Amino acid sequence: xxxxxxxxxxxxxxTGVAAAGLGTLGTGVASAVxxxxxxxxxxxxRVLVTGDAGTGEKPQYAVTDAAxxxxxxxxxxVALGLGDNIYETGPDGPDDKQFQNKFEKPNAGxxxxxxxTLGNHDNTAIFPGDGGxxxxxxTEVEYHKRSRRWYMPERYYSVSLGVVDFFIVxxxxxxxxxxxxxxxxxxxxxxxxxxxxxxxxxSLAASKAPWKIVCTxxxxxxxxxxxxxxxxxxxxxxxxxIEAKRFIEKHIAGRANFLFSGHDHSQQVxxxxxxxxxxxxxxxGAAAKSTSKPSTKRFRSKxxxxxxxxxxxxxxxxxxxxxxxxxxxxxxxxxxxxFTTTFGR
Numbered sequence: 072x073x074x075x076x077x078x079x080x081x082x083x084x085x086t087g088v089a090a091a092g093l094g095t096l097g098t099g100v101a102s103a104v105x106x107x108x109x110x111x112x113x114x115x116x117r118v119l120v121t122g123d124a125g126t127g128e129k130p131q132y133a134v135t136d137a138a139x140x141x142x143x144x145x146x147x148x149v150a151l152g153l154g155d156n157i158y159e160t161g162p163d164g165p166d167d168k169q170f171q172n173k174f175e176k177p178n179a180g181x182x183x184x185x186x187x188t189l190g191n192h193d194n195t196a197i198f199p200g201d202g203g204x205x206x207x208x209x210t211e212v213e214y215h216k217r218s219r220r221w222y223m224p225e226r227y228y229s230v231s232l233g234v235v236d237f238f239i240v241x242x243x244x245x246x247x248x249x250x251x252x253x254x255x256x257x258x259x260x261x262x263x264x265x266x267x268x269x270x271x272x273x274s275l276a277a278s279k280a281p282w283k284i285v286c287t288x289x290x291x292x293x294x295x296x297x298x299x300x301x302x303x304x305x306x307x308x309x310x311x312x313i314e315a316k317r318f319i320e321k322h323i324a325g326r327a328n329f330l331f332s333g334h335d336h337s338q339q340v341x342x343x344x345x346x347x348x349x350x351x352x353x354x355x356g357a358a359a360k361s362t363s364k365p366s367t368k369r370f371r372s373k374x375x376x377x378x379x380x381x382x383x384x385x386x387x388x389x390x391x392x393x394x395x396x397x398x399x400x401x402x403x404x405x406x407x408x409x410f411t412t413t414f415g416r
Contacts, residue, residue: 106219107184110148113233117145119181120383122153122288122333123190124358127173130380131359134399135177137406138382141397142181147384149183149232153333153355154190154288156211159199161192165213170221178220186230186237187211187223190288190333194243203249205257208241227267229274234387236280238271238327245314246289246303259314268322275326281389281416283327288334290354291319292344294366295335295377316346324348328392328414336360338381338396340410342371351414353394357381374410381406391415 110116119138124131141147157169178185189208196203208226215223222230227241244257244264251257258264275283289312292299300316323330325348333356341352357380366375379398386393393413397406 104217104219106222107182109184109222109230110232113148113235115388116149116232116234116385117147118235118385118387119147119150120153120331120353120355120385121150121358122354122356123155123336123360124152124177125156125169125173125192126158126359127169127177128359130399130401131173131177133401133404134358134380134382134406135181136404137397137399139180140405141384147181147183150181150185151237151286151331152185152187153286153331154188155192155200155333155356156187156190158192158359160195161204161207162210162214165210165217167210170214170218174221175218182220184222185220186239186286187221188239188286188288188333189223189226189241189243191243191247194247196249198248201249202243202247203251205244205247205251205254208243227270231278231280234280234389235282235284236274236278238274238283238285240271240285240287240323241267242287242289242315242318245309245318246300246312248304248306248310250309259309259318264318268318271322272326275322282329282387282392284329284331285323285327285350286331287319288332289315290332290334290352291316291323291330291347292341292352292370293332293335293337293354294339294369294372294375295337295354295356296362296364297335298367299369320346324350326350329353331355336362337375337377338383338398339372340374340394340396340412342373344370353383355381355383355396373412376409381409389416 191202192200194202194208230237255261300312303312331353339354381398384395396410398409
């Protein structure tokens with residue numbers, strides 16, 4: 072008898088296999104690696120935005136080849152990696168060769184800091200992408216001490232770059248397909264998420280940057296196959312991300328200019344969404360995979376592509392943020408600028 076993914080996840084949650092998430096949190100330690108320096112104090116910034124990249128396969132290389140051409144013409148200062156950094160089941164320790172094969176080698180020549188976000192595949196317990204072994208994500212924090220590019224000093228953190236403050240948020244405990252029933256640390260009202268919420272409230276309130284960008288793996292809204300928070304994959308609560316929806320509405324909506332997310336293997340630029348109170352949702356999760364499924368059109372968007380691989384770029388100064396989406400065709404070299412829009416303050 073075969074069991075589809077949705078049935079497996081629902082059954083796994085019901086039997087409480089999330090015991091794999093038991094444990095204590097690790098903490099990031101300052102690296103001795105001669106890493107690429109953060110462009111702090113910048114009055115203008117050029118940002119490469121990728122998500123769901125870590126396959127080490129030809130489509131990922133096609134995307135990074137295209138990004139390298141743009142970098143050669145007009146250099147990037149920093150990159151965002153929006154989660155699912157190591158497919159399919161995350162790394163096995165900070166010395167796992169997957170970091171080389173699925174991050175360092177594909178991104179050779181893109182020599183600047185990569186601000187990395189944890190995704191559900193990075194926290195796999197049993198089924199690829201179930202998000203049920205949250206301690207596995209600490210391996211990616213440890214890799215911060217071994218890489219010049221990879222920047223992830225903690226599971227969640229902020230970086231102030233002058234014209235932009237980035238806030239990297241970990242929603243995985245609230246969106247795991249195997250909820251952490253047996254580990255109170257990770258519960259929605261547990262220590263980890265409570266501390267993260269307080270940190271985010273304080274950090275966003277204290278930020279004086281012209282632009283505030285929050286990065287998560289899981290999106291608040293999406294017209295892709297995973298769907299929006301509160302209805303992920305058509306699963307029952309809490310696997311449907313209802314707690315992620317509540318966290319975003321409480322701690323992010325109306326407090327940041329943008330919410331950048333991956334998870335759905337597509338690129339989407341949304342119009343204003345009521346629940347986000349003016350915070351704009353952007354999805355960029357097509358750096359190695361695509362869904363090839365049509366848009367659900369549940370939410371109004373300015374641009375969507377669910378078929379092609381791709382990435383985005385940001386050109387930011389104190390008064391404007393220009394966002395461009397690039398499409399990378401499976402059988403054609405380079406990238407096509409398919410969409411661009413400028414947001415003003």
